[in-house]
Amino acid sequence: MKWDMKSLLGGIVIGSVLFSGIAMAAPIFPDVSEAKQTPFTYYFEGVPKSPASDVQGIMYKNSVYVPIRFVAENLNKPVIYDARTRSIYIGKLPAGKMYSKLEAIELVKGKFAGSITPAHVVEYSHDDDKGHYVIHVYQTHINNFQSGDSYTSTYGWFVVNPNSGEIRSLLQ
Incomplete structure (x- = not known):
């Protein structure tokens, strides 16, 4: 089989498409290489206690992360x-939904299903001062694949009441 310029360019294009996803996904995961698994000593009411060796806390960016169950x-x-809602309950369960x-x-996503596309990102941003969830809906557009220049266009900011599920625009 003889390689020609067309085959070479085709291979480069296919390879770059296949491996570009790795570069795009890399910033999603935080760099925890500096995290140190440390055998901390925990004190409860003045009494020292230690969790099992496989659930030790870690030090990351000057914050200690501890095993919540312990x-x-x-x-x-x-x-x-x-696991379904990715919620952790400590102590009593909430009285209502x-x-x-x-x-x-x-x-x-359900409320705006007709007007947002699969390219839109719908993500939790933060809690507002009333304890409601602030959700950001946006899309990232790449101007130049070679340089990585891109911009974000916001579809909207929405506030969701965690008690009622009511959704309202943050800009109201």
């Missing part, structure tokens, strides 16, 4: 994890 159980609080951040994102 901490809650040593404070005599039950811990429940709901509460929407999680993941459910709030799905509510916004």
Whole structure:
């Protein structure tokens, strides 16, 4: 089989398309290489306690991240994890229906399903001063694939009440 210029260019194009996803996904994951798994000593009411060796805390960017189940159980609080909504409950469960951040994102997607495309990103941004979830809907447009120049166009900012699931525009 003889390689010609057309085959070479085709291979380069296919290779760059296949491997460009890796470069695009890389910034999504934080660099935790500086995170240090440290055998911390935890004190509860003045009594030192240690979690199992496989669930030690880590130090990352000058913050200590601890195993929440170990901490809650040593404070005599039950811990429940709901994988469907990615919610962690410590102590009592809420008395009424509460929407999680993941459910709030799905509510916004459902409300605007006819006008947003799969290219739109719908993500939780932060909680406002009333404890409502602020959801950002936007799209990233790439101007130049070689240089990576891009811009973001915002479809909207929405506030979701975690108690009622009510959605309203942040700009109202």
